[in-house]
Amino acid sequence: MRFDSAALRPFRTGAVVALGLFAAGVALRPLEAPAWQSIRAGQPALRLESLKDALGQGVTVGLLGGFRAIVADLFWIRTNTIWEGNDLPGTQTSIKLVTAIDPRPLYFWLNGSRMIAYDMPNWRIDKAGGYDAVPDAVKRRFDEEQSSVAIKYLENALEFHPGEPLLILEIANVHLNRLKDNETAAKLYLEASRHPDAPFYAARIHAELLRKLGRNAEAYAFLKQLHPTLPTNDIGAMPDVVLGRIRELEEEMGIPETQRFQPRHASAPVLPAAPPAP
Amino acid sequence: MSVASVPFSFSRLSLIAGNTFLEAVRQKLFNFLLLLAVGLVASAQFFREFNFGSSELKFISDFGFGALIFFGSALTIATTAQLFFSEIENRTALTLLAKPLWRAEFVFGKFLGVFAVIGVFCALTIGLMMALLWHREGQLMDIRPEDFANGRLIAYGDLVVVGVLQWLKFGVLAAIVLLIASFSNTNLFTVVTGFFVLVICHLQYLARDAWGNVDNPLVGLVVRVLGFVFPNFQLFNLADQIGQGAGVSPIVALQVAGYAVAYIGVIGGLAVYSFRNREI
């Protein structure tokens, strides 16, 4: 079989182009690889199996193609609309879908868990007849069930953000505010406070919970250890407040003046300026 | 017979580029897409309804970059194809190429014209987004000072870096579309193929992830070759990181920029080669 060489020219051109692109791909791989490794590390894998059905092919391709953040934003806005209608299963599903699309923003995890732990028990109470009609035991059960869902959700978040203090704090908040479990909450506030990026209030709440649990000596030791580490130029560190708490504990525990804590900060008062707060 | 040669001229190249730019900005499509992008960025006002707090800035940034990437891709593909085929179909290419003009000057002139148009688009979209973010961030700093204890949250320099990298990505895309146009017979074929290639370039990383898991060695080879033939557009996806509050490493930014510039050169060169073989 004879082929016409002029007719083959487009194919020759195509072959040269394909070869050129391949060669460029090979030659540029050393330049691309380190950058790609760094960028890839910031992009958690998508669990496509769970998303395909919920999103459809078009949106899934959009996600894979780099529109992940904006798709998640749009679904978060949709979540807010569903939330306004007090639709519990709808909101819960939508919250989980958003973080399945893009687990990177803490905002989604934190606000999603708050909807689950704080709003949804109220919706369930309303649906069951209102606060006056629903027995306390049932209210308590609703709180526990929703708190359990929220904590599980936040623990899932920790898989994507290991050791993130804001997530640990959020779990601690649920234990403290919804489950009234001061013991677990205190442990979690302590765990969060050990993270270098943790907000200063985590340590203060941990100490307060120890006091509520009657472990004043432990709280006193913790605050004495904490105070020298607090910066004076950060408004959130509140070393004066911590010192005030130390003084309160010293009063409560009857610690003699000579053995009382002596702060190193020049600005800090040596003795409590005011009577202990209730 | 010895004849004085006609050397490659940047002056002629910039003339073609300037003319292409002028033609592009006078097209309705450019203005339409620019308006859409600006509209989408400006619609960030809508996020105030949701009381997102300081996270509202993430939403503005995500939508801004979303508008930039989506409309920028559409503009790049449509404008490049349209500006190339308007020269072919209106036979102005005949008049031009009958002058002492290299086809390389024509192709790279077209590229630079389109690249400048996309540059204007990127600058306007990013500029508007930055202005909105700055304004809104200032308001939020008054409303929720606790969220801004360490000053402004948005790294505006990084926004510019990501904007420039997106522009370079559109440059690679424009070079790809010119390569397709250099052998294609119709504008429609070029636009459709350009969109397909855009999707492939965005998804080629999946093929690269998968090739190690493919049992059939032949399929594995094909997948691997595809991973080399198409540029990796996910590499330019740094906008998400900005939205998460993470900065852009200057080294990574330089590597990505180098990657884009190298690809523009290679694909542009292949477009010239293909166009030289084209009978007009």
Added chain:
Amino acid sequence: MSPSVSAISIQGLTKDFSVTLRGVKLRAVDALNLEVAEGQVYGLLGPNGSGKSTTIKIILGLLDATVGDVRVFGVPANRVEARRNVGYLPEAPYFYRYLSGRELVKFYARVCGVSGATLKARVDEVIDWVGLSGAADRRVGTYSKGMLQRIGLAQALVHDPKLIVLDEPTAGVDPVGSAEMCELIRKLKHQGKTVLITSHLLAQIEDVCDRVAILDRGKLIVEGSVLELVGQRDRQALIVDPLPEADLEALRGWLAARGHTLNAVEQPRARLDQLFLSKVSRPGRPGGASAGVGSNEVPLDAKP
């Protein structure tokens, strides 16, 4: 450049367009040989599909020859250098609509390397030469077909090329515009330019060309000077005032006595385009007040 070098030299040119992979081809030009001497106005004639435009595109380096050698002033046509001395006006030209006529000519001038102080002078000169000074600052999008042809000619001439290639320069243009174009071509010849014209409007070509070649299905059918091809050398026509029948008989007798025959007595007719041109006046015609119309009234045998 040696004076013996042809402006265009085509030797054994064949151009095939492949239709299928198996080698089925469409032969657009078949073993064409042509020489166009410098300073000639050369007409390339033929019906649609005869290979005229393909030949022109090969001369301009826009297409590659399948076989054969094509040179422009001795330089292979596929080299960029060959186009340095060539100006080209495509058929039914379309230009960037958003540019004014002046901007357009300036753009092409700069592409051709005209720059500096000469740029403005040269642009103004060619615009004036094609008679578009009054419309030079209007957008090209508002131009009529005839004006487009003229601005197209201006861009072809702006770098002062030695060879001007005009592809169907009068197609779709009204008779006034066609006459103006023919007049411009004559003026180019007087300036010593070589002009290659393709057309299927034979009457117009006949008026301006020195030599013509007729192509059909890619093959050269006829080539020669216009006079050689259409002049009847063994005949002559006398145009006189109306003669009474008696005088006519006397003339026949006079001719017979000298061995000649009066073959035909006819009423001379003006061509319709000449009538049209004499009735339709247009001020500011390029190259002078009425040169375009007047030139068509020159008797056939007075042609150079």
